[in-house]
Amino acid sequence: MKLRVGMGFDVHPLEEGRNFYLGGVLLPGATRGAVGHSDADVLIHAICDALLGAANLRDIGFHFSNSDDRWKGMDSKFFLKEVTRMLDEKGWKISNVDCTVCLERPKVNPHIPDMKKALAPLMNISEDDVSIKATTNEKLGYVGREEGVCSYAVALI
Ligand SMILES: [Zn+2]
Numbered sequence: 001m002k003l004r005v006g007m008g009f010d011v012h013p014l015e016e017g018r019n020f021y022l023g024g025v026l027l028p029g030a031t032r033g034a035v036g037h038s039d040a041d042v043l044i045h046a047i048c049d050a051l052l053g054a055a056n057l058r059d060i061g062f063h064f065s066n067s068d069d070r071w072k073g074m075d076s077k078f079f080l081k082e083v084t085r086m087l088d089e090k091g092w093k094i095s096n097v098d099c100t101v102c103l104e105r106p107k108v109n110p111h112i113p114d115m116k117k118a119l120a121p122l123m124n125i126s127e128d129d130v131s132i133k134a135t136t137n138e139k140l141g142y143v144g145r146e147e148g149v150c151s152y153a154v155a156l157i
Contacts, residue, residue, distance in 0.1 A: 003157070005157075006051060006053030006054025007152070008047060008154075009150065011142075011148055011150040012040045014034055016032055018035055021033070021039040021040065021075075022043050022101065022108065022115070023044065023111070024041065024076070024115060024119050027106060034148075034149055038066075038072070038074040041076035042150060042151045043101055043153070044080050045076060046152060046153040048060045049153070050097060051083050053155075055157060057083075057087070060079060063083075077119075087157060088124075094123045094125050094157050095155075095157060096129040096130070096131070097153055098153070098154050099133065099153040100135060100152045101150075102149065103143065104137060104143060107134075112134070115132055
């Protein structure tokens with residue numbers, strides 16, 4: 001059996017008065033939210049790139065271009081479902097994903113169980129195979145200044 005690993009990284013700016021979608025969940029009480037062509041779910045985008053990378057299927061921008069009106073305001077859960085389908089078509093099964101979100105606030109930790117619950121079925125894996133971690137950037141750089149949010153992910157298929 002062949003195993004392959006992939007990594008993904010994504011970043012989005014944060015703006016006042018925007019909904020904040022993260023890990024397939026709308027973060028309650030967030031005063032700033034991520035901005036992008038789709039719903040700007042940085043965690044899902046990083047996972048998609050990790051999975052696509054593991055299967056050597058290019059990247060999320062290649063399949064879902066941010067200049068394509070079809071994906072404007074799109075729920076990123078759709079992208080993850082599609083990526084899972086693409087892997088399935090090539091005969092790959094997802095083993096596990098591990099992610100880290102870098103965000104100054106709000107606190108991500110209380111929402112991680114809901115994110116795992118939202119994401120696991122999209123990848124046809126159990127919640128135990130979805131690890132989500134969160135860290136602040138110790139007030140350094142664009143994350144520290146609350147100008148943006150970024151996420152890393154690795155996936156084994
Ligand atoms: Zn993105």
